[in-house]
Amino acid sequence: MAGKSRSDIIRDIEDFMARSGGGGAEWFVSVTDNPKRKLFTDHKVRSEGDGWISRRALDDLQAQQVEEYFRTVRKTVAAPKITGGMDAVYVYAYRRKAHTKP
Numbered sequence: 001m002a003g004k005s006r007s008d009i010i011r012d013i014e015d016f017m018a019r020s021g022g023g024g025a026e027w028f029v030s031v032t033d034n035p036k037r038k039l040f041t042d043h044k045v046r047s048e049g050d051g052w053i054s055r056r057a058l059d060d061l062q063a064q065q066v067e068e069y070f071r072t073v074r075k076t077v078a079a080p081k082i083t084g085g086m087d088a089v090y091v092y093a094y095r096r097k098a099h100t101k102p
Contacts, residue, residue, distance in 0.1 A: 003058040003089060009066045012055055013093050017074075020051035022095050028102060029070040030079045031063040033087035039094060044101050051095035059089060066091045077102060 004012070017027060032038040035054035039045040045052050057063035070093070071078040077096065094100065 003056045003062075005058060006062040006065050006069075009055045009057060009062075009091050010069055013053055013066070013070065013091070016051070016053045017093070017095075020095055022051075024070070024075040025077065026096055027070070027074070027076040027093055028078065028096055028100070029067055029074075029076045029091065029093040031057075031060070031067050031088045032090050032092060035090045035092040039092055042101070043094065044099055045094045046099070050097060050100070052093065054090050054092035057089045057091055060086045063089050063091050 013029070028043070030038070039052055039054070040047055057066065067078055070076040076093070096102065
């Protein structure tokens with residue numbers, strides 16, 4: 001799968017958030033090397049029925065910049081620190097619910 005630019009990922013996630021509803025504080029955005037594990041195992045997001053999205057960035061720096069944009073501009077919840085390394089090229093977001101962590 002080819003990666004997307006920072007601006008394309010921001011637009012995709014912004015559009016998804018607008019369609020799914022909720023303010024920034026209702027959303028969690030972070031980066032990872034394995035979005036399925038993070039979403040469905042670590043955060044307990046349900047693959048059916050919950051609002052979630054993931055996109056592959058061109059590189060880890062652009063992924064981190066997308067996460068920073070959502071954390072600082074849209075005021076979404078994010079991991080306490082950026083984890084992963086050069087393999088953390090996936091940006092993922094989900095709308096927080098009572099069963100998700102956090």
